[in-house]
Amino acid sequence: MKHLLIIFCFVFVSGIAFSQSVVRIGTMEISVKQNKEQEIIPQNDPPSQGKPKKNHYRYSTTSGFIGISFMALDRGDEYFDIWGGNSYHFTFGGMHRFSFNEIFSLGTSLQFTNYNYRLRNAASDEEFANEVIGFLPDADNIRKQVYRSRNLAASIFTRFYVVPAKYRSNSSGLYFDLGIQGDFAFSKFYKVKPSVNNKKKYRDGYAFNPFNASPFVRVGWKKIAIIGHYRITDIFNNDAISKELPRLSIGIQFM
Numbered sequence: 554m555k556h557l558l559i560i561f562c563f564v565f566v567s568g569i570a571f572s573q574s575v576v577r578i579g580t581m582e583i584s585v586k587q588n589k590e591q592e593i594i595p596q597n598d599p600p601s602q603g604k605p606k607k608n609h610y611r612y613s614t615t616s617g618f619i620g621i622s623f624m625a626l627d628r629g630d631e632y633f634d635i636w637g638g639n640s641y642h643f644t645f646g647g648m649h650r651f652s653f654n655e656i657f658s659l660g661t662s663l664q665f666t667n668y669n670y671r672l673r674n675a676a677s678d679e680e681f682a683n684e685v686i687g688f689l690p691d692a693d694n695i696r697k698q699v700y701r702s703r704n705l706a707a708s709i710f711t712r713f714y715v716v717p718a719k720y721r722s723n724s725s726g727l728y729f730d731l732g733i734q735g736d737f738a739f740s741k742f743y744k745v746k747p748s749v750n751n752k753k754k755y756r757d758g759y760a761f762n763p764f765n766a767s768p769f770v771r772v773g774w775k776k777i778a779i780i781g782h783y784r785i786t787d788i789f790n791n792d793a794i795s796k797e798l799p800r801l802s803i804g805i806q807f808m
Contacts, residue, residue: 610655618662619645620780622804624670633678633796639671642782642802650712658712666736668702670798675700676745684760684793685743697746700798702761702788708734708769730771734782738763760793762786771806778806 622642624635646664653659675681677692710732741761746752765788771780784800 610652613649613651615647615649616808617645617647618664618806618808620804620806622780622782622802624799625801625803627797627799627801631796633675633681633798634673635799636671636673639669640799641669642804643667643669644806646706648808655717656714660710660712660730660732662708662710664706664708666704666706668700668704670700672698672700675743678796681794681796685755685757686745687755690745690747694747694749695745696748697744699744700788701742701744702738703740704736704738704765706734706736708732710769710771727774728772730769730773730778732771733766733768736765736767738765760790762788762790767800773806773808776808778808780804780806 621644623637624640624642626635626637644664644666646662648660648662650658650660674692676686676690676695676698679689682689710730712728712730715727715729738761741763742754742756744752744754765784765786767782767784767786769780769782771778773779781801781803784802788798789796
């Protein structure tokens with residue numbers, strides 16, 4: 554009889570184990586662990602491990618570019634007169650840019666630029682002629698005169714996107730750059746073509762400055778941009794030549 558009572562108690566306790574964790578029989582308490590269903594987590598959706606999310610807006614990129622700019626004509630006694638359509642800057646190079654967030658990045662560039670200024674009357678200016686050519690030539694005998702400079706340049710710029718990346722359909726939306734560029738002219742000369750076939754090139758390191766600087770603004774969309782430079786230094790040495798060439802240029806770049 555005693556054994557039957559023990560078995561009955563065991564069966565009774567087992568039957569209610571799923572509904573309570575403590576069973577009291579008389580003065581005796583029996584603790585029973587409650588069987589709980591375990592949450593099933595799909596393997597393709599693992600729990601978060603507390604790692605920080607990757608910032609997709611921080612990246613670096615390198616690209617090449619090519620462009621051409623034309624000088625805005627400057628009128629006045631302090632500037633030489635030029636042929637606008639035949640005076641241009643042809644540029645090609647590469648840029649590297651690092652994005653800090655979805656709207657701001659910092660970049661640098663290296664480039665080669667060929668500056669071509671088709672002049673009208675520089676050789677007729679007594680000061681210019683004496684310092685560059687060495688004498689005042691016959692103006693009626695000059696058919697063409699060009700100042701040409703081949704430069705290596707480096708720049709640094711900041712880029713701002715108008716629309717944040719999360720609202721853009723691509724990473725190259727509308728943007729604008731603000732920067733400054735420094736040029737070194739490794740080849741510079743003034744070329745004169747007279748009416749007869751006897752062209753001459755005049756090189757004078759004293760009259761032509763080798764270094765120039767210009768802030769610039771670039772406004773772009775995807776792979777095309779409009780760029781404007783304003784030269785803040787003088788192309789010619791003011792101790793030798795008081796006049797200057799146009800400072801503002803506006804052009805287009807493809808990247």
